[in-house]
Amino acid sequence: MTDQTTGMGQTLLEERAGDAALESPNYDNEFDAIVVGAGLAGSAAALTLAKRGLEPLLVERGTYPGAKNVFGGVLYTPTIRELTDLDSAPLERYIAEKRFSMLSHDDETAISIKPGEWNREPHNDSFTVLRGDFDEWFAEQAVEAGATLVTETTVTGLIRENGGIVGIETDRPDGEIRAPYVVLAEGGNSLVSEGANLKATESRENIAVGVKEVLEFPENDEAIQDRFRLVGDAGVSYHYFGEGAVGEAYGGGFIYTNSDTVSVGVAYSLEDAATKHQTPEETLNLFKSHPAVAPLLRGARTVEYTAKTIPEGGAETMPDLVHDGAVLVGDTAGLVLNNGVHLEGTNMAVESGYHAADAIATAAERGLTSADALSSYADALENSFVVQNLERYGWLTDRVEEDRDLLFEQLPSAVADAGTEYFRMDRAPKEAHARAAKQRIFETLGGWTGAMKLAMRYRKLVR
Amino acid sequence: MTTVTWTIVVGVKQVPDADEVGIDPDTGRLDRASAPAVMNPPDRGALEAALSIKDVVDARVVAMTMGPPMATPVLEEAIAMGCDDAVLITDRAFAGSDTWPTSLTLARAAEQLGADIVLAGEETTDSSTGQVPPGIAAHNGWAQLTYVEAVEPRPEENRLVATRDVEGGHERVAADLPVVVAVAYGEFDPRPAPLHRKLYAENDFEPIEWTAEDLDIKDEVGLDVSPTSVGGMETVQPVERKGEVVETADDLAEQITEVYS
Numbered sequence A: 001m002t003d004q005t006t007g008m009g010q011t012l013l014e015e016r017a018g019d020a021a022l023e024s025p026n027y028d029n030e031f032d033a034i035v036v037g038a039g040l041a042g043s044a045a046a047l048t049l050a051k052r053g054l055e056p057l058l059v060e061r062g063t064y065p066g067a068k069n070v071f072g073g074v075l076y077t078p079t080i081r082e083l084t085d086l087d088s089a090p091l092e093r094y095i096a097e098k099r100f101s102m103l104s105h106d107d108e109t110a111i112s113i114k115p116g117e118w119n120r121e122p123h124n125d126s127f128t129v130l131r132g133d134f135d136e137w138f139a140e141q142a143v144e145a146g147a148t149l150v151t152e153t154t155v156t157g158l159i160r161e162n163g164g165i166v167g168i169e170t171d172r173p174d175g176e177i178r179a180p181y182v183v184l185a186e187g188g189n190s191l192v193s194e195g196a197n198l199k200a201t202e203s204r205e206n207i208a209v210g211v212k213e214v215l216e217f218p219e220n221d222e223a224i225q226d227r228f229r230l231v232g233d234a235g236v237s238y239h240y241f242g243e244g245a246v247g248e249a250y251g252g253g254f255i256y257t258n259s260d261t262v263s264v265g266v267a268y269s270l271e272d273a274a275t276k277h278q279t280p281e282e283t284l285n286l287f288k289s290h291p292a293v294a295p296l297l298r299g300a301r302t303v304e305y306t307a308k309t310i311p312e313g314g315a316e317t318m319p320d321l322v323h324d325g326a327v328l329v330g331d332t333a334g335l336v337l338n339n340g341v342h343l344e345g346t347n348m349a350v351e352s353g354y355h356a357a358d359a360i361a362t363a364a365e366r367g368l369t370s371a372d373a374l375s376s377y378a379d380a381l382e383n384s385f386v387v388q389n390l391e392r393y394g395w396l397t398d399r400v401e402e403d404r405d406l407l408f409e410q411l412p413s414a415v416a417d418a419g420t421e422y423f424r425m426d427r428a429p430k431e432a433h434a435r436a437a438k439q440r441i442f443e444t445l446g447g448w449t450g451a452m453k454l455a456m457r458y459r460k461l462v463r
Numbered sequence B: 001m002t003t004v005t006w007t008i009v010v011g012v013k014q015v016p017d018a019d020e021v022g023i024d025p026d027t028g029r030l031d032r033a034s035a036p037a038v039m040n041p042p043d044r045g046a047l048e049a050a051l052s053i054k055d056v057v058d059a060r061v062v063a064m065t066m067g068p069p070m071a072t073p074v075l076e077e078a079i080a081m082g083c084d085d086a087v088l089i090t091d092r093a094f095a096g097s098d099t100w101p102t103s104l105t106l107a108r109a110a111e112q113l114g115a116d117i118v119l120a121g122e123e124t125t126d127s128s129t130g131q132v133p134p135g136i137a138a139h140n141g142w143a144q145l146t147y148v149e150a151v152e153p154r155p156e157e158n159r160l161v162a163t164r165d166v167e168g169g170h171e172r173v174a175a176d177l178p179v180v181v182a183v184a185y186g187e188f189d190p191r192p193a194p195l196h197r198k199l200y201a202e203n204d205f206e207p208i209e210w211t212a213e214d215l216d217i218k219d220e221v222g223l224d225v226s227p228t229s230v231g232g233m234e235t236v237q238p239v240e241r242k243g244e245v246v247e248t249a250d251d252l253a254e255q256i257t258e259v260y261s
């Protein structure tokens, strides 16, 4: 700008001072929607809204999206892939092997699954990511599509008018801002939604506590590929159950490989953390020092430690998803599948953010904000894999809870002992070994009848 | 046209985030390139001091930075906090400027803006010379107050009273305007940006842009006129210290007497 000649500075300031926006900016109802939280669900919603031509405001409390996000590591990408181009995404490794392992206090019995197909695009849509990197990138995609991101701003409440939600309150001065729709994507610890009575406070049985460490291997660049037998960008997700994984609690442990680090963690019921006096640190340390786990992590150094809650109430405890002027998505809506076999929340967060935004865009075309006008979100989710999966596995949590002693303590030992018997090397004939092995399992299960009953109780798993 | 009592100009500089600056293990040099850029932390104190004056005196607060267009976010941050306007002083001609042309440039800009008070941080976290604020004062022949811990505006006298940190205590000094003030780090707790201002600053605000020519200093800036020359750089290796464990207090006393005698 060379049209300001010397001596014009003051005049220029006077001229610009007339600008009302500069003097007291006001963005009430300037945005079409406000999204609370730039996690996966929030950014998916903001991106979808922007792609539909709306201007959303994405509000994040961290210094950048992802700064505060704890997450064990495997991101499931079937929906994200539809929303944006994953080529530039900061993915760590694709999952080439899943391993399920039962741990007693010093035994391990495992099965490993390594389909060749997982080595080929799209790699079964399963990748390890570091959420600090990924969430920042994902929010950027929303901003590039037209969303506005504001960080270091914590939402403290919602503004209601005539019963409907018309905006948010934040921790900043002049901190209220209004918009026709509010998307609550604040994660599992959903203080804003609970404070506004959009959902009930979760009871302890319906929450799991997750702790995770990211470990690096100083001065050992080959540790990860050697110990986990990896080539190129291949990675693993190892899942552990039983006493050796989380002590007496109900839950499991995991190890995921990133590019140069591994994520190691445990997730178990908050109820157990409280009543069994198992602190997250102790539980994680016990898991890390299990004889089947420790060698994988030898010489590793902790670079990050994080703890967080995981909602796991399933379909029954799902809150109302739509309200006048507001919708709940992702962990805030309790959309996590956490049952031992699956720990999935990322795909559900993105799917729900997408459907919620789609419903808002449709309602906005008609100028409507009522819960009724937004109900297509609830319907779409009901018909998607999200609610169907939650319903399918709802029973499992209860069932497992009833059988926890058998499943997490007696069975892991029995299976390990049976293995020991079956492969015993001595001078007795193999038939005797097989009999002893069978015997050990049958004792634990309560004979043929017990085994049959157990099989019936869990038959839905493979149906 | 309305006129305000005072125009307060605040110098803010973009620096690499000190928390993220690593040391290259191979060369021993600071690796600044990979660290994200942030506002020089002491400059937030300078902004707070300026805004606290505006809280009690009819004033206009204008932020200025000399740097590449990439430095615009520090001006946005200043606007978000409450500044009324901001100037980006940018020109390829500035490349290689040391503290002399930098303070000349800022001095000319302050003059141009009609500054009654120029506020600055005590020093930057990247070059940390602390020479720029006194340099601005010297170029313009204005008063200067350094290591300032508190400010007390006296508009009726057209003076600014400041509490300065001096060795062994404090000093209260009154200066006639215009004055350049460098605030002591950590003495002014910066206020949080109001939500709507933050949104405006980050999304819609555009700073005034001035070049060397606008300030009529085209031939007085840049590498050629910078008197500083760097003789060389050296990485200091930490010295290995001798350590010894003694068993009893008497042994310790003995060792100490040995050293002292």
Ligand SMILES: Cc1cc2nc3c(=O)[nH]c(=O)nc-3n(C[C@H](O)[C@H](O)[C@H](O)COP(=O)(O)OP(=O)(O)OC[C@H]3O[C@@H](n4cnc5c(N)ncnc54)[C@H](O)[C@@H]3O)c2cc1C
Pocket (backbone or CB within 6 Å): A036, A037, A038, A039, A040, A041, A042, A059, A060, A061, A062, A065, A066, A068, A069, A070, A071, A072, A073, A074, A075, A076, A153, A154, A155, A156, A185, A186, A187, A188, A192, A210, A211, A212, A265, A266, A267, A308, A309, A310, A329, A330, A331, A332, A335, A336, A343, A344, A345, A346, A347, A349
């Ligand atoms: C230990 C652990 C391991 C897991 N492992 C897996 C796994 O392997 N695979 C998988 O698919 N899922 C896993 N999950 C679940 C998965 O992390 C979640 O389901 C998913 O992150 C939910 O996304 P979200 O966007 O709903 O919430 P989040 O990712 O929690 O994002 C919420 C965002 O909102 C912000 N925020 C919160 N409150 C406010 C506020 N008041 N104002 C402004 N911003 C706010 C937060 O800073 C955050 O950025 C795991 C969870 C845990 C805890």
Ligand SMILES: Cc1cc2nc3c(=O)[nH]c(=O)nc-3n(C[C@H](O)[C@H](O)[C@H](O)COP(=O)(O)OP(=O)(O)OC[C@H]3O[C@@H](n4cnc5c(N)ncnc54)[C@H](O)[C@@H]3O)c2cc1C
Pocket (backbone or CB within 6 Å): B010, B011, B012, B013, B040, B042, B043, B046, B064, B065, B066, B067, B095, B096, B097, B098, B099, B100, B102, B103, B106, B119, B120, B121, B122, B123, B124, B126, B127, B128, B129, B130, B131, B132, B133, B228, B229, B230
């Ligand atoms: C030996 C040496 C060689 C250098 N060589 C070069 C070079 O070749 N090329 C080059 O580009 N730089 C160079 N620099 C950096 C440049 O001289 C300084 O960054 C600049 O002059 C400001 O000095 P400072 O950071 O020490 O500021 P200080 O005097 O420590 O800053 C005090 C306060 O002055 C204000 N201030 C300082 N700089 C600015 C600014 N730019 N805009 C607005 N306000 C400001 C701020 O309020 C700040 O808190 C060199 C520095 C040194 C020490």
